Amino acid sequence: MADKSKLTTTSGAPVPSNQDSQTAGPRGPVLLQDYQLLEKLAHQNRERIPERTVHAKGWGAHGVLKITGDLSKYTKAKALQPGAETPMLARFSTVAGEAGAADHERDVRGFALKFYTEEGNWDLVGNNTPVFFVRDPYKFPDFIHTQKRHPRTNMRSPTAMWDFWSLSPESLHQVTILMSDRGLPQDPTRMNGYGSHTYSFWNDAGERYWVKFHFKTEQGHAHYTNAESEEIVGKTREGYQEALYGKIEDGNFPRWKMQVQIMPEMDAEKTSYNPFDLTKVWPHAEYPPIDVGYFELNRNPDNYFAEIENAAFSPSNIVPGISFSPDKMLQARIFSYADAHRHRLGTHYDQIPVNRPQCPVHHYNKDGAMNVMGGLQTGNPNAYYEPNSFGGPVEDKSAQEPPLKISGDADRYDHRTGHDDYSQVRDLFVKVLEADEKERLFANIAGTWGSVPEVICERQLAEFKKVHPDYEAGVRKAWEKVKADGGYKPNAAPITEDTPQTA
Ligand code: NDP
Numbered sequence: 001m002a003d004k005s006k007l008t009t010t011s012g013a014p015v016p017s018n019q020d021s022q023t024a025g026p027r028g029p030v031l032l033q034d035y036q037l038l039e040k041l042a043h044q045n046r047e048r049i050p051e052r053t054v055h056a057k058g059w060g061a062h063g064v065l066k067i068t069g070d071l072s073k074y075t076k077a078k079a080l081q082p083g084a085e086t087p088m089l090a091r092f093s094t095v096a097g098e099a100g101a102a103d104h105e106r107d108v109r110g111f112a113l114k115f116y117t118e119e120g121n122w123d124l125v126g127n128n129t130p131v132f133f134v135r136d137p138y139k140f141p142d143f144i145h146t147q148k149r150h151p152r153t154n155m156r157s158p159t160a161m162w163d164f165w166s167l168s169p170e171s172l173h174q175v176t177i178l179m180s181d182r183g184l185p186q187d188p189t190r191m192n193g194y195g196s197h198t199y200s201f202w203n204d205a206g207e208r209y210w211v212k213f214h215f216k217t218e219q220g221h222a223h224y225t226n227a228e229s230e231e232i233v234g235k236t237r238e239g240y241q242e243a244l245y246g247k248i249e250d251g252n253f254p255r256w257k258m259q260v261q262i263m264p265e266m267d268a269e270k271t272s273y274n275p276f277d278l279t280k281v282w283p284h285a286e287y288p289p290i291d292v293g294y295f296e297l298n299r300n301p302d303n304y305f306a307e308i309e310n311a312a313f314s315p316s317n318i319v320p321g322i323s324f325s326p327d328k329m330l331q332a333r334i335f336s337y338a339d340a341h342r343h344r345l346g347t348h349y350d351q352i353p354v355n356r357p358q359c360p361v362h363h364y365n366k367d368g369a370m371n372v373m374g375g376l377q378t379g380n381p382n383a384y385y386e387p388n389s390f391g392g393p394v395e396d397k398s399a400q401e402p403p404l405k406i407s408g409d410a411d412r413y414d415h416r417t418g419h420d421d422y423s424q425v426r427d428l429f430v431k432v433l434e435a436d437e438k439e440r441l442f443a444n445i446a447g448t449w450g451s452v453p454e455v456i457c458e459r460q461l462a463e464f465k466k467v468h469p470d471y472e473a474g475v476r477k478a479w480e481k482v483k484a485d486g487g488y489k490p491n492a493a494p495i496t497e498d499t500p501q502t503a
Helices: 035-045 137-147 158-166 169-179 226-235 239-249 265-269 304-309 328-344 423-432 435-447 454-467 469-484
Strands: 058-067 085-094 109-117 120-127 199-202 208-217 255-264 290-299
Touching (some): 058 239, 058 304, 137 158, 137 328, 158 454, 169 423, 169 435, 208 265, 226 435, 239 290, 255 265
Antiparallel strands (some): 058 290, 085 109, 109 120, 208 255, 255 290
16 A cells, blocks of 8 residues: 555644644643644635625636637737637636525636736636626726625515616616526536627737627526426526536536627727627627637636636736727726725735746736745846845837727716617617516516515516516516516515606
């Protein structure tokens, strides 16, 4: 039999016993000097790091992005050139539930990708939907409060959700997708992913193009109804993990086709909608999706905590040839995602192996939590500032993107005015959703109204009517059925008439 490795303390000394604590006699008490007992207990207390405020429950795997198309005229990004193969990590998630939440809940799914390119890490931190609930980041923390627990009841509050949504008509598009079949995918491999924001490409000629990223499931879309998911959650709360982990262990590697929509820079002045508005899609007929390649997930993490819980995705991670857009939500996430990781994992979170770039890294950031890579990243202890005379790393002008053409007066522009919050939802409702899916949409919405005060439901119905009279009529009928079945018991929270956010 091969010799087993010997148990040691965390500082490497041999451990004589891992079963019996050190006590003054067989009955106790334990001695304070039994440091191995103290350390074991202290480590247990620290096994959790702060869970993500949103997207706490997740499932992830490693894989590869392969480029088969030709985007070279739009972007100089090496990872997007024909034939490129780039190692990657994907993490899927629900938004609202805590780390122990059941997987099969109706919710938007996060769809976060990290590509370890030779020019640095490129992250796309999207969702399984092409749009989002709000277009102005000022509203984001308030929106998330409505999705998390009520401060007094410590329960989720459908009243808060529908109050906020009914007072924020820009949410209609995402709410409709969330309540449709696509709001409850069977598992992470049976859904699309979208970069959602508008990003930009730039090329060696200094030209900029606006771009949207799409990842189409090659496993096919598959969803559960609310009733089916209730049954599944009664049997397992970890169905997504079982499906993703199991498929990869079986060698049944899931794939997503990668597509982009490209808009010439100046077209953004002409579209009837704001192409940087996260509540809007770019219609396929106007900007047809172009095939780029695919990604495949083919390796499960060896340690979930180290490789998935520690994974830090941020839209701030871009590489030469790929950049941002004026999208206000994207601009805010550039700050807030990286900041969440500084809080959650430590200042130097990108030194944790799963976040570490697979290319040389040189910078002058110094000290702080998680600085585990041997100190300075400059290669010379005298080069700890810049400029210096000690051969420290210098800037690379070839990474300078073309200027972002922006003109405007600094102001707090009303995010309501000049936006059509209804036409694209109408397109979805009229042209895309089949009759049976519409019926499920109506029932899914009415099914969440069991405790929501009437005034809020009526306000939301008025918004559905602006999309299409059939939308309002369908939800109203489904709501009447909930009432007739005795399922409507609105809570008694006092509603003020003064609702200053109402459009
Ligand atoms: P198209 O008819 O060209 O595209 C409709 C798209 O809707 C499909 O290509 C598909 O996108 C998506 N879709 C299909 N079935 C469903 C469903 N059951 N639930 C949600 N989405 C579905 O028209 P437009 O491009 O003009 O879009 C019309 C509406 O479709 C939009 O207002 C938007 O609500 C929705 N949509 C549009 C997308 C876009 O990027 N243009 C993307 C997704 C939805 P996919 O191939 O991405 O699954």
